[in-house]
Amino acid sequence: MLTDAPAQGEAHWLILQLHVQIVNDVLVPRWGTQVAVRIKPKQIKSWLKSLSVEPGTRDKYKTVMGTVYTFAQSEGLLPLASSTIQCTTSQGFHARPSMRLSR
Numbered sequence: 001m002l003t004d005a006p007a008q009g010e011a012h013w014l015i016l017q018l019h020v021q022i023v024n025d026v027l028v029p030r031w032g033t034q035v036a037v038r039i040k041p042k043q044i045k046s047w048l049k050s051l052s053v054e055p056g057t058r059d060k061y062k063t064v065m066g067t068v069y070t071f072a073q074s075e076g077l078l079p080l081a082s083s084t085i086q087c088t089t090s091q092g093f094h095a096r097p098s099m100r101l102s103r
Helices: 010-031 041-050 055-074
Strands: none
Touching (some): 010 055
8 A cells, every 4th residue: 555645645545545445445345356458338337336435436446447547558558449447438459368457
């Protein structure tokens, strides 16, 4: 876990900690065993709707998951295509079948 706040400021640090917490406590338990390129928008949409959380929290989960996808794309781990997360309208991906969301 992250321990020391960086020089960029307390607000930035708190947001970073929240995003790490969402990844570790929400996204990895649900999606960590799934191959990222095989996760369908409909699955994400259904999962988000099934959560007993406020709409703002649901949006935060979706945003953080989208950020993970965007980062993976920038690192060449996922293809540069319409994000599965943004939509929940894309048709799927073709990439390394072993790419997984994990800690």
